[in-house]
Every structure is written in C-alpha cells, then in structure tokens.
Amino acid sequence: MNGSHLMHNVSRLLLVLAMIPACTSGWVFASTDVTTDARRYSLQESSSGYYEDDIEVMPHKRTLPGSPANTTKRTGRYADVHRLVKDYSGKIRCTSCHVNKADNLHTVRGNITCRQCHGLDPIAGADFYYAPMNSIRKHAYVCAKCHQGATPSFATFVVHTPAAGDAKTRSSFPTLYYSHYLMLFLIIGVFVVFLPHSILWWIRDWLMNKRRGK
Template sequence: MWKTSLPPLLIVLILLLPQPAPGQEEMSSRYYRYRSTEMSTGVYEEYEVRPRGVQGRTDGARQQGRGLNRIADEEGRALNRIFLNDAHRGLAYYEQRRCVDCHAQEAENNRHYVRYGITCRQCHGEEPIASSNHFFSRLNSLRRHTHVCAKCHEGAGVSFALYAVHEPNPASAATLEVMPVLSYAFWIMIAVAVGTFALFLPHTVLWGLRELLTRKVGRK
C-alpha cells in the first residue's frame, strides 16, 4: 500500500507545501547575515545595533592601543590614494581597524550615520574600497546618484548627489573654501541671531527690573 500511495503523496506535498525560503535558513555566520541584511534593506534587527544611548555616537577620535598613525609617513608619501582602486592598499594593520578609527570626522559630520545609522559600507561598499574619484568606484560622480543615492532615494539625479553627505563644519574657516555659500549663509544667520539677542536680552532684563522697582508703569 505504501509503495503506491507514497509517491503521489510526496508529489502532492511538493506541489502544496511552500518552498524553503532563504529567510528561514539558520545563519551560521554573523558576517554573512550582516552582509545579506546590508545588501537587502539597510534595516537592522534591534540586537544588531548598539544600544540606544550610544547609538550614532563615535568614540573613534580617541585612539586606543598602540596609537597608530592615520597613515604611516611612508605610506602617505608613496601613494596618491584618491586615485587608487583600493584606497587602503598597504595600510598597516588595516584588517584590525574600524572605519571610524581613522575617519572619525567623516562619521560625525554625517546625518546619514548619526540619525539613520547608515554604515560606511552601505555607501562605500565592500573591500576593496575604491577611492571615490576612481573611475570604477560606485561613488564616482558619473554613477553616484544611480548606484548609491538611489538605493534609498528613488529617482535621485546628478544634482541630488551633490548633497554633501560628509558635511563640512559650517563654522570652520576651511568651509569658506569648500562650500562658500554654506559658510556665508551660516554666518549671516548667526549674525542675525546674535544681534537680536544682544539687543533684546539686556533690553528685556532691564525692562523687567524697571517694572519690578516701579509701582505703576506710565505717566502717573
């Protein structure tokens, strides 16, 4: 009886039961799980991110351990890294470092990272990370808008990709060279704000004191 009923039963089960989905697989490697999540949505499970209190905060500026230089002197001399297909080629102990160990500035002036927890690799990709000026880089301005921005901002154009993700500090003098409009707008707005409060704060405080010490305001 089994001999006749088992094959059709198996066929029925194959037809009716759902296919084993990749999502049901046990991940043996956290690395592969990370990579698949990164490539799909950019959304992380709660246990995959740091706790809320420290989320988005970088302590990369403080160096721990032996205090490696950002780039060893010889390395800096030998290569012009902004045109390499592997921008980190030959860096000492590269595998042991986190991105923010060297690129703390880039993480801090970056609302994609601070507010939305977008990681470096979600835009810059996997090893080897080409310099963004390299012809094959996904961040080359030829294809940045389609290959990087449009992953989340559907319909991003060339102009959209001109948004400075690694925003220069608008208060610093160096910004005047890089983004003059930002620098001027920032300082004009600061001047308006400071001027308003320089005038009205003492005015209001003195006014309050005057009324406090006067029985009645006015002509009588």
C-alpha cells in the same frame, strides 16, 4: 538577372532575421568578444546608470557660486585606496582612522554603516573611473539604493557635512559657512538688542509701579 535579384532579396531577409536576436539580446554575438574582466566591468559601469525618457542623463558640471568643493581628501584614481595601508584588514574599524567621519546624518539618524555606501573591499578612490562613488554615477549606484529617483544634482548633497563655522569650511563649502555666520549674527543681534532692552524695561517698570504704590 531575375535570379540574382531573388538571391539579393533572400540574403537581405536572412540578414534582417539574423539581426533580430542581435537587437533583442544586446548583441549576444559581439559580447562573446569580451575576454578580460576589466573589459566586461567597463561595459557595465561606463553608463551613468540613470535614464530619463530613454536618454542617459550625465552629471552636469555646471556649478553655482558657493557650491561645495570636494570636501574629502583626494584619494586619487586608485582602484584600492587602502593598498598602502599597513595591516589593513576588515577587522579595523573605519572610524579608528577616519575620526569623526561617522558624525553625519546618515550614520547617526539613518543608522546605516560606512560599507553600505562605500562598499566592500577594495574601496576605490572617488576619481577611479569605475568606482561607484565616482560622481558620474554616484547618484545611481550609491544614493538611489535608498533614495528612489536620485539625480546627479541630488548626489551633490554633502553627506559628511563639515563643521559649518570652521575656518576650513569657508573654502570647502562657502555657502554653508556664510549661512552659518549670517544666522549666528542674526541670533546674536536680536538678543543683543532685546535682552538688555527687556531687562532695563523690567527694572523701569518695577521702579515706576513702586513709586505709584501699586
């Protein structure tokens, strides 16, 4: 009875001792199981990569009315979106196909290249689960490279801002579209009232003073 009790305690101690390296080094024994690249990749990438007080922050799907829709063309779930492009090579400039895509604040003012955000080939579609551009981890893998502390909310900033007054923007980014026309009509409204008002005033003032002989 006594002997088995001791054995029980010793085996328990050994188990605890064995768990110490396992806990501190992230289950080293278990990870040797990984045999394929895909599996290792998924272990690394399935995290959103952003933690707040040790709790993983997942992107919230909540959207406010007027939020931008996905403004880019649906690129699908493919790991390489350019797989069907003929003669695709690193020598082709991105902008020779993606015309006007370089007209954005990041490229023009931040002076950064397409590849600094979109990465090297193969470029995965934003819906590809393991893509850095996938919205579940974009903030951590793309934005946070420069913007320290970028959150999923921060990553909803539309880098390739559509032309605000464009008819297509009405569905892709309604708030931008309506803000644009609100401000445009405000500016036009102010000048439509005050420009003729000023001109007529100026003429009247001139004539009135002329009559007075001033």
